Amino acid sequence: MTLATGTTPPGVSGEQQAARWVQQMFASIAPKYDFINHFLSFNIDRSWRQALVQQLSPVLASPAARVLDLCCGTGDVLLDLQRVAASRIMGADFCHPMLVSAQYKARQKGFEAPLLEADALQLPLARDTLDAITISFGFRNLANYAEGLKELHRVLRPGGMLLILEFSHPPARFTRAAYGVYSRVFLPLIGRIVSGSAEAYSYLPDSIRKFPRADELSEKMSNAGFIDTRFELMTGGIAALHTGIKSSDRGLIVPG
Ligand SMILES: C[S@@+](CC[C@H](N)C(=O)[O-])C[C@H]1O[C@@H](n2cnc3c(N)ncnc32)[C@H](O)[C@@H]1O
Numbered sequence: 001m002t003l004a005t006g007t008t009p010p011g012v013s014g015e016q017q018a019a020r021w022v023q024q025m026f027a028s029i030a031p032k033y034d035f036i037n038h039f040l041s042f043n044i045d046r047s048w049r050q051a052l053v054q055q056l057s058p059v060l061a062s063p064a065a066r067v068l069d070l071c072c073g074t075g076d077v078l079l080d081l082q083r084v085a086a087s088r089i090m091g092a093d094f095c096h097p098m099l100v101s102a103q104y105k106a107r108q109k110g111f112e113a114p115l116l117e118a119d120a121l122q123l124p125l126a127r128d129t130l131d132a133i134t135i136s137f138g139f140r141n142l143a144n145y146a147e148g149l150k151e152l153h154r155v156l157r158p159g160g161m162l163l164i165l166e167f168s169h170p171p172a173r174f175t176r177a178a179y180g181v182y183s184r185v186f187l188p189l190i191g192r193i194v195s196g197s198a199e200a201y202s203y204l205p206d207s208i209r210k211f212p213r214a215d216e217l218s219e220k221m222s223n224a225g226f227i228d229t230r231f232e233l234m235t236g237g238i239a240a241l242h243t244g245i246k247s248s249d250r251g252l253i254v255p256g
Helices: 015-040 044-055 076-084 096-108 145-155 173-195 198-210 214-223
Strands: 066-070 088-093 115-117 130-136 156-167 226-234 239-246
Touching: 015 044, 015 096, 015 173, 015 198, 044 076, 044 130, 044 156, 044 226, 044 239, 066 076, 076 088, 076 096, 076 130, 088 096, 096 115, 130 145, 145 156, 145 214, 156 214, 173 198, 214 226, 214 239
Parallel strands: 066 088, 066 130, 088 115, 130 156
Antiparallel strands: 156 239, 226 239
């Protein structure tokens, strides 16, 4: 099987078109994103995000650390990080309406979130600046996974940590079958009724189906120069939390 190089939304050709499609799709569902997200996952997504925040706690304890929550969307992870961290937390996303929601939620909690409107494949940040990058349910949507990892590697400092929380593929046959029916039948139906967008919620299961397995993503991380790459399957493998460290040895970076 050929591994997907990046997301391929329906009817698009080329990476630029794919990125534009993703950006517009999230803009169209931004006001309802949070509600649908928690509703469709029976709130389990909250515990997945909590696991990510937990993994990062040693870094978050340092006031000098700089952390980027990339593809921050409406800011669920960003706000969780802000709540527990002593470090400086910043969010970035390329979809303006998602960032507007994130800022609104931050203000509701009494603070201003440092937000960057930027493409994950071309971050306006210097090399070796960040101590950690978190990216939850955003990586799958990138138009080029290898280029994305290369860019994240560039902006992390040597020894910096990358955490990717993403949907995955349940290894057990029963869980896979049950989840397959849920994601192909119920999820698009409920998503369409609540959000009014048929394409967003048929894209979701389709993009998950095409996304690399956890071991394949882990290998891509290693190929991009990350060391100590690990992953933990969650909820029977419906989601996976990946971690990796930017090696101090620049010679390890392998393009592609
Ligand atoms: C499924 S949402 C996840 C939002 C949030 N991290 C969460 O856990 O709920 C994916 C987000 O990734 C953003 N995104 C996708 N591709 C991106 C890219 N190339 N650069 C920046 N943001 C991107 C989308 O705009 C969207 O807000």
